[in-house]
Amino acid sequence: SQTIHQWPATLVQPVGSPLSLECTVEGTSNPNLYWYRQAAGRGLQLLFYSVGIGQISSEVPQNLSASRPQDRQFILSSKKLLLSDSGFYLCAWRSGGSTDTQYFGPGTRLTVL
Amino acid sequence: AQTVTQSQPEMSVQEAETVTLSCTYDTSESNYYLFWYKQPPSRQMILVIRQEAYKQQNATENRFSVNFQKAAKSFSLKISDSQLGDTAMYFCAFRTNFGNEKLTFGTGTRLTIIP
Numbered sequence: 001s002q003t004i005h006q007w008p009a010t011l012v013q014p015v016g017s018p019l020s021l022e023c024t025v026e027g028t029s030n031p032n033l034y035w036y037r038q039a040a041g042r043g044l045q046l047l048f049y050s051v052g053i054g055q056i057s058s059e060v061p062q063n064l065s066a067s068r069p070q071d072r073q074f075i076l077s078s079k080k081l082l083l084s085d086s087g088f089y090l091c092a093w094r095s096g097g098s099t100d101t102q103y104f105g106p107g108t109r110l111t112v113l
Numbered sequence: 114a115q116t117v118t119q120s121q122p123e124m125s126v127q128e129a130e131t132v133t134l135s136c137t138y139d140t141s142e143s144n145y146y147l148f149w150y151k152q153p154p155s156r157q158m159i160l161v162i163r164q165e166a167y168k169q170q171n172a173t174e175n176r177f178s179v180n181f182q183k184a185a186k187s188f189s190l191k192i193s194d195s196q197l198g199d200t201a202m203y204f205c206a207f208r209t210n211f212g213n214e215k216l217t218f219g220t221g222t223r224l225t226i227i228p
Contacts, residue, residue: 034215043117043204043218044158059215088156094214101148102208102216104158 002027006105019078023091032094033074086112115140119219134190136205144210152202
């Protein structure tokens with residue numbers, strides 16, 4: 001069965017520091033991968049998606065970037081964090097075939113102070 | 114652009130009762146997917162139920178069922194025999210069958226099951 005991992009689970013970072021969040025998927029190959037952000041009390045907003053290694057599409061201009069160095073690895077980064085980057089970050093992968101559904105990882109809670 | 118509206122920010126119901134959560138959406142497309150996700154206090158998003166727009170039959174998953182009204186662009190979730198573990202935020206989401214296939218989410222309904 002497929003499993004999606006995210007780490008770290010919780011992160012507190014000062015303004016201006018760098019960021020690296022990692023997402024890995026097991027049990028599937030060549031998945032579509034997605035990064036979402038959830039601000040407090042709100043729904044999810046798509047940040048980036050990837051259909052393959054090195055292929056990244058950005059949905060919203062922002063202080064963040066994404067990379068996909070391996071088939072089942074998706075990384076969210078920032079060179080200098082802003083207060084507004086605080087939130088809950090969720091990685092998702094999309095199955096194909098008959099179910100064709102996005103499944104989410106456990107998330108990372110990021111607080112920028 | 115697609116939009117998803119959940120007009121009930123909070124709801125509460127007694128354990129074992131039935132509750133219905135509302136969702137409306139706006140799109141000009143004819144082929145799409147609708148989802149209900151549950152987000153418990155752990156904050157992991159868990160798929161509850163999925164509906165394909167071309168299917169007229171309403172989806173069901175055990176105690177969870179939907180009322181899909183395509184013409185009215187309505188997609189409500191019914192939870193029967195509610196349980197304490199159903200306490201969570203519930204998000205309605207829409208996905209087209211084209212482009213990046215991103216999920217567009219509503220703002221959520223906080224559901225509390227009262228013992």
